[in-house]
Amino acid sequence: MDLGIAGRTALIAASSQGLGLACATSLAREGVTVWLNGRDRQRLGQAADALVAEVPTASVRWVAGDLTVPEGRAAIVAAVRDVDILVTNNAGPRPGSYDQWDEAALLGAMHANMIPAVELMRAYLPGMRARGFGRIVNITSAMVKSPAPDMGLSTSARAALTAVSKSISKEVAPDNVTVNNLLPERIDTPRQEFMAKRRMERDGVTRAEAFAAIASTVTAQRLGRPEEFGDACAFLCSAQAGYISGQNLQLDGGTYEGLI
Secondary structure, X not given: OOXXXXXXXXXXXXXXXXXXXXXXXXXXXXXXXXXEEEOOHHHHHHHHHXXXXXXXXXXXXXXXXXXXXXXXXXXXXXXXXOOOEEEEOOOOOOOOXXXXXXXXXXXXXXXXHOHHHHHHHHHHHHHXXXXXXXXXXXXXXXXXXXXXXXXXHHHHHHHHHHHHHHHHHHHHHHHOEEEEEEEEOOEOOHHHHHHHHHHHHHHOOOHHHHHHHHHHOOOOOOOEOHHHHHXXXXXXXXXXXXXXXXXXXEEOOOOOOOOO
Protein backbone atom coordinates (compact mmCIF):
# COMPACT_ATOMS: atom_id res chain seq x y z
CA MET A 1 0.00 0.00 0.00
CA ASP A 2 1.25 3.47 -0.88
CA LEU A 3 0.70 5.50 2.28
CA GLY A 4 0.63 8.76 0.37
CA ILE A 5 3.23 10.54 2.47
CA ALA A 6 6.29 10.49 0.20
CA GLY A 7 7.91 13.91 0.22
CA ARG A 8 6.54 14.81 3.64
CA THR A 9 8.82 15.84 6.52
CA ALA A 10 8.79 14.21 9.96
CA LEU A 11 10.42 14.96 13.29
CA ILE A 12 10.77 11.94 15.54
CA ALA A 13 11.70 12.81 19.11
CA ALA A 14 14.18 10.70 21.06
CA SER A 15 14.96 8.61 18.00
CA SER A 16 18.61 7.61 18.19
CA GLN A 17 17.50 4.11 19.20
CA GLY A 18 14.53 1.99 20.16
CA LEU A 19 10.94 2.80 19.27
CA GLY A 20 11.73 6.27 17.98
CA LEU A 21 14.30 4.94 15.52
CA ALA A 22 11.88 2.19 14.47
CA CYS A 23 9.27 4.82 13.58
CA ALA A 24 11.85 6.89 11.71
CA THR A 25 12.94 3.85 9.72
CA SER A 26 9.39 2.94 8.69
CA LEU A 27 8.64 6.53 7.68
CA ALA A 28 11.88 6.76 5.70
CA ARG A 29 10.85 3.67 3.74
CA GLU A 30 7.72 5.57 2.71
CA GLY A 31 9.78 8.40 1.24
CA VAL A 32 9.42 10.76 4.20
CA THR A 33 12.33 13.05 5.06
CA VAL A 34 13.03 12.20 8.69
CA TRP A 35 14.67 14.29 11.37
CA LEU A 36 16.18 12.28 14.21
CA ASN A 37 16.54 13.80 17.66
CA GLY A 38 18.49 13.03 20.79
CA ARG A 39 20.96 14.56 23.22
CA ASP A 40 24.09 12.72 22.05
CA ARG A 41 25.44 14.01 18.74
CA GLN A 42 27.68 11.03 18.15
CA ARG A 43 24.87 8.56 18.76
CA LEU A 44 22.58 10.56 16.47
CA GLY A 45 25.13 10.49 13.67
CA GLN A 46 25.57 6.75 14.09
CA ALA A 47 21.80 6.22 14.06
CA ALA A 48 21.45 8.28 10.90
CA ASP A 49 24.19 6.27 9.19
CA ALA A 50 22.59 3.00 10.25
CA LEU A 51 19.20 4.11 8.94
CA VAL A 52 20.64 5.03 5.56
CA ALA A 53 22.46 1.71 5.43
CA GLU A 54 19.14 -0.06 6.00
CA VAL A 55 17.12 2.23 3.71
CA PRO A 56 19.54 3.50 1.01
CA THR A 57 16.94 5.88 -0.44
CA ALA A 58 16.31 7.53 2.92
CA SER A 59 16.59 11.27 3.46
CA VAL A 60 17.82 11.59 7.04
CA ARG A 61 18.83 14.57 9.10
CA TRP A 62 19.31 15.03 12.80
CA VAL A 63 19.10 17.69 15.47
CA ALA A 64 20.55 17.47 18.95
CA GLY A 65 18.45 18.81 21.80
CA ASP A 66 17.31 17.84 25.28
CA LEU A 67 13.52 17.55 25.19
CA THR A 68 13.17 18.02 28.92
CA VAL A 69 14.34 21.65 29.02
CA PRO A 70 13.04 24.75 27.21
CA GLU A 71 16.44 25.48 25.68
CA GLY A 72 16.62 22.03 24.14
CA ARG A 73 13.14 22.26 22.67
CA ALA A 74 13.90 25.72 21.31
CA ALA A 75 16.99 24.38 19.56
CA ILE A 76 14.93 21.63 17.94
CA VAL A 77 12.22 23.99 16.71
CA ALA A 78 14.82 26.48 15.42
CA ALA A 79 16.51 23.76 13.36
CA VAL A 80 13.33 22.06 12.13
CA ARG A 81 10.99 24.86 11.16
CA ASP A 82 8.01 22.97 9.78
CA VAL A 83 6.96 19.34 9.78
CA ASP A 84 4.02 17.42 8.42
CA ILE A 85 4.49 14.55 10.85
CA LEU A 86 5.47 14.73 14.51
CA VAL A 87 6.25 11.64 16.57
CA THR A 88 6.75 12.46 20.24
CA ASN A 89 8.72 10.13 22.46
CA ASN A 90 11.04 10.07 25.44
CA ALA A 91 12.44 7.53 27.86
CA GLY A 92 10.25 6.84 30.87
CA PRO A 93 11.13 7.14 34.56
CA ARG A 94 12.72 4.26 36.41
CA PRO A 95 10.30 1.82 38.04
CA GLY A 96 9.72 2.41 41.73
CA SER A 97 7.16 2.54 44.52
CA TYR A 98 4.89 5.23 45.89
CA ASP A 99 7.19 6.04 48.79
CA GLN A 100 9.73 7.27 46.22
CA TRP A 101 7.27 9.50 44.34
CA ASP A 102 7.82 12.82 46.02
CA GLU A 103 7.13 16.18 44.37
CA ALA A 104 10.49 16.24 42.61
CA ALA A 105 9.91 12.78 41.12
CA LEU A 106 6.40 13.66 39.99
CA LEU A 107 7.55 16.87 38.35
CA GLY A 108 10.46 15.06 36.73
CA ALA A 109 8.09 12.59 35.12
CA MET A 110 5.93 15.38 33.75
CA HIS A 111 8.96 17.24 32.41
CA ALA A 112 10.10 14.09 30.60
CA ASN A 113 6.92 12.42 29.42
CA MET A 114 4.17 15.02 29.12
CA ILE A 115 5.39 18.60 28.79
CA PRO A 116 7.85 18.08 25.88
CA ALA A 117 5.20 16.42 23.73
CA VAL A 118 2.68 19.19 24.35
CA GLU A 119 5.23 21.91 23.69
CA LEU A 120 6.28 20.31 20.40
CA MET A 121 2.65 19.99 19.38
CA ARG A 122 2.09 23.66 20.15
CA ALA A 123 5.11 24.58 18.04
CA TYR A 124 4.11 22.63 14.93
CA LEU A 125 0.32 22.55 14.94
CA PRO A 126 -0.18 26.06 13.46
CA GLY A 127 1.79 25.13 10.33
CA MET A 128 0.05 21.78 9.99
CA ARG A 129 -3.37 23.39 10.25
CA ALA A 130 -2.50 26.12 7.76
CA ARG A 131 -1.30 23.55 5.20
CA GLY A 132 -4.27 21.25 5.74
CA PHE A 133 -2.26 18.17 6.68
CA GLY A 134 -0.72 16.96 9.91
CA ARG A 135 -0.12 13.70 11.70
CA ILE A 136 0.91 13.56 15.35
CA VAL A 137 1.70 10.26 17.04
CA ASN A 138 2.63 10.15 20.71
CA ILE A 139 4.51 7.08 21.93
CA THR A 140 3.08 6.50 25.38
CA SER A 141 2.75 3.11 27.12
CA ALA A 142 0.39 0.20 27.71
CA MET A 143 0.59 1.30 31.36
CA VAL A 144 -1.84 4.11 30.50
CA LYS A 145 -4.62 1.50 30.40
CA SER A 146 -3.13 -1.17 32.65
CA PRO A 147 -1.00 0.48 35.35
CA ALA A 148 1.55 -1.70 37.10
CA PRO A 149 2.39 -1.03 40.76
CA ASP A 150 5.96 0.01 40.03
CA MET A 151 5.18 2.16 36.98
CA GLY A 152 3.10 4.91 38.58
CA LEU A 153 5.39 7.75 37.55
CA SER A 154 5.36 6.75 33.90
CA THR A 155 1.65 6.04 33.97
CA SER A 156 0.70 9.37 35.53
CA ALA A 157 2.67 11.53 33.09
CA ARG A 158 1.62 9.56 30.03
CA ALA A 159 -2.01 9.52 31.11
CA ALA A 160 -1.85 13.29 31.40
CA LEU A 161 -0.46 13.45 27.86
CA THR A 162 -3.26 11.16 26.69
CA ALA A 163 -5.86 13.51 28.15
CA VAL A 164 -4.47 16.71 26.67
CA SER A 165 -3.91 15.00 23.31
CA LYS A 166 -7.57 14.02 23.18
CA SER A 167 -8.55 17.63 23.79
CA ILE A 168 -6.20 18.88 21.08
CA SER A 169 -7.42 16.27 18.60
CA LYS A 170 -10.95 17.68 18.83
CA GLU A 171 -9.78 21.15 17.89
CA VAL A 172 -7.54 20.28 14.95
CA ALA A 173 -9.47 17.45 13.24
CA PRO A 174 -11.34 19.80 10.84
CA ASP A 175 -7.96 20.84 9.40
CA ASN A 176 -6.97 17.24 8.48
CA VAL A 177 -4.64 17.05 11.46
CA THR A 178 -4.82 13.91 13.55
CA VAL A 179 -3.47 13.17 17.02
CA ASN A 180 -3.12 9.54 18.11
CA ASN A 181 -1.18 7.55 20.69
CA LEU A 182 0.73 4.29 20.39
CA LEU A 183 0.78 2.18 23.56
CA PRO A 184 3.67 -0.31 23.42
CA GLU A 185 4.36 -3.18 25.76
CA ARG A 186 7.25 -5.64 25.62
CA ILE A 187 8.80 -4.50 22.35
CA ASP A 188 12.34 -5.81 21.79
CA THR A 189 14.26 -2.56 22.35
CA PRO A 190 17.01 -1.34 24.72
CA ARG A 191 14.23 -0.64 27.26
CA GLN A 192 13.54 -4.38 27.48
CA GLU A 193 17.27 -5.01 27.87
CA PHE A 194 17.14 -2.71 30.89
CA MET A 195 14.12 -4.55 32.28
CA ALA A 196 15.82 -7.91 31.70
CA LYS A 197 18.94 -6.78 33.57
CA ARG A 198 16.73 -5.61 36.42
CA ARG A 199 15.11 -9.05 36.55
CA MET A 200 18.51 -10.78 36.39
CA GLU A 201 19.73 -8.83 39.41
CA ARG A 202 16.51 -9.29 41.34
CA ASP A 203 15.91 -12.98 40.63
CA GLY A 204 19.44 -14.26 40.02
CA VAL A 205 18.63 -15.62 36.56
CA THR A 206 20.47 -15.61 33.24
CA ARG A 207 19.73 -13.17 30.44
CA ALA A 208 17.99 -15.88 28.42
CA GLU A 209 15.86 -16.80 31.42
CA ALA A 210 15.02 -13.16 32.06
CA PHE A 211 13.85 -12.62 28.48
CA ALA A 212 11.88 -15.89 28.55
CA ALA A 213 10.14 -14.71 31.70
CA ILE A 214 9.29 -11.37 30.09
CA ALA A 215 7.94 -13.08 26.96
CA SER A 216 5.79 -15.37 29.10
CA THR A 217 3.82 -12.33 30.31
CA VAL A 218 2.73 -11.57 26.72
CA THR A 219 -0.32 -13.34 25.32
CA ALA A 220 1.51 -13.87 22.01
CA GLN A 221 4.37 -15.46 24.00
CA ARG A 222 7.00 -13.33 22.32
CA LEU A 223 8.34 -9.81 22.34
CA GLY A 224 7.12 -7.38 19.71
CA ARG A 225 9.49 -6.48 16.90
CA PRO A 226 10.52 -2.83 16.48
CA GLU A 227 9.55 -2.89 12.80
CA GLU A 228 6.02 -3.94 13.74
CA PHE A 229 5.76 -0.89 15.94
CA GLY A 230 7.33 1.39 13.34
CA ASP A 231 4.96 0.24 10.62
CA ALA A 232 1.95 0.88 12.84
CA CYS A 233 3.25 4.39 13.40
CA ALA A 234 3.71 4.90 9.66
CA PHE A 235 0.12 3.89 8.97
CA LEU A 236 -1.22 6.36 11.53
CA CYS A 237 0.80 9.00 9.68
CA SER A 238 -0.60 8.01 6.30
CA ALA A 239 -3.01 9.84 4.04
CA GLN A 240 -5.42 6.93 4.53
CA ALA A 241 -5.52 7.46 8.31
CA GLY A 242 -7.12 10.90 8.15
CA TYR A 243 -10.34 9.60 9.78
CA ILE A 244 -8.51 8.14 12.77
CA SER A 245 -7.86 10.63 15.55
CA GLY A 246 -7.91 10.83 19.33
CA GLN A 247 -7.26 7.09 19.56
CA ASN A 248 -5.00 4.82 21.61
CA LEU A 249 -3.58 1.87 19.67
CA GLN A 250 -2.07 -0.86 21.81
CA LEU A 251 0.83 -2.93 20.52
CA ASP A 252 1.06 -5.56 23.21
CA GLY A 253 0.68 -8.98 21.60
CA GLY A 254 -2.94 -9.16 22.71
CA THR A 255 -2.10 -8.88 26.40
CA TYR A 256 -4.58 -6.16 27.40
CA GLU A 257 -7.56 -7.81 29.12
CA GLY A 258 -10.13 -5.04 28.81
CA LEU A 259 -12.77 -4.56 26.14
CA ILE A 260 -12.04 -0.92 25.28
